[in-house]
Amino acid sequence: MLEPVKFSTYHGGAREEGLLDFSASLNPYPPEWLDETFERAKELSNRYPYYERLEEELAELVGESLTVTAGITEALYLIGILALRGRKVVIARHTYGEYERVARIFGARVINGPNNPEKLAELVERNSLVFFCNPNNPDGRFYSVEELKPLLDAVEDRKALLVLDEAFMDFVRNPESPKGENIVKLRTFTKSYGLPGIRVGYVLGFEDAFKSVKMPWSIGSLGYAFLEFLIKDGFEHLRKTMPLIWREKERIERELDVRSDANFFIKHVDDAGEFVKAMKKRGILVRDCTSFGLPEYVRFSVRKPEENSILIEAFRELGEGF
Template structure:
């Protein structure tokens, strides 16, 4: 008999129609070539989706050999296959839940630690594996290379492995990314191109190892079409849309008293579950941060100006209601 593994994790994203979705932290501006891309996907859907040539093209565009994966999620499972069994895995307390879930599925020994890199470095041991999200999910804090150095040094000295999740790095102004022989970096286009249904991401580091265990045809015809258009685009879409997001991000910070380095914020609201349900009745969906170990916080993303205005008004009304009930 096969027994289920009870390590479920709740994630953001609307599960019902008709809600203005701030729970998924995505670029609200779709690429101009989206319709053409879907036509191309239909055109090639009658063949096996081989993408070696496109992977090489993306490696040239990025400047380093990469391994294409079905989003960061597949990358986490590949790490499980290659490295997690029986290992000590160090994970910050308030971060993306899939690290712990995947580690436990593969029989790793999970140790929770502080979110700060300098303090987390003290927990690194020989041959251990550290997961670190930068910028972190859910609070959006981004650590510069100088701030990461204690953790990078500890990993190198202990011959450990640092898995650096950079899913939201495209949203960070003047972002910088560390390098090292003991560092694996995970990135995705799901967030920065606003296309969570198109499962395309990539890994930086250890390409031979990761390519030896990944699934064949892992991204499908739509993913292949996306890569074709992405290579033509050359990240121009990001150069056009990120300034629009940064402008709105600053407006939300001023209006709601929040701060983040990424395209999303957390805000203390008391009973997060209750506030989420209240906002849903008003047609707005935000993320309950209970699954991150933060039951008094909600998370919401940066969307288009008129959408952000609706959120600002709704959250201010919630704040007024909370004050009146005290």
């Protein structure tokens, strides 16, 4: 008999039409070559998308050897296959829920700790595994290499493994990324290119292990075409659009008294469920943070200037003590 897994988690993103969606933290500016990507995908759809050549070219662009995956989600399940069975797994209390879900699916022993690298380091044991999101989701806090040092040292000293989720790192100004033999880094193009339907990401570290268990053709013809144009573009799209997002992020920080290192914020609203309903009546979708263990907070992203103005006005109308 097959039994369902009882631990589940809710994710952002609109499930209904007609709402201005601030619940998913995405780049609001699509690439100029998006239409060409779809046309190229049609040309490729009648054959199996072997992408080893593109993987090598992407590695040259990034500057490190890597494994292409269908977003970070596939990478998490590959980690489950490779490393989670029966292992102690350390996860911060208020972070992306898929870490704990995957850990429990693969029979790991989950220990939750503070959202703080130094405090989390105290829970690291020999041969354990740590999931850490940087910048963290949902609060957007980014930790420098110096701030991560206690956790990095604990992982190295105790022969543990650190899985560092850098999904939102492209949105951070002048980001740093640590290096080490006991580190696996997860990255995705879903967020920074605003294309959650095109499942393309990559893993840095332990390439032989990840390549030995990854699915064949996991990214499909659309992902293959996306990679072709992304490599040709050379991350120019990010260089053009990130300053636009940073400028609007600073405006939202001033107007709503919030802070973040990423492209999203959390804000205290007393009752997140009721606040989300009130926002929906105004045609706006924000993220209820209850699934993060924060039922008094909502999360919202940075969008285009005219859209952000609508959000700011709605927050003012509803008031902080909603």
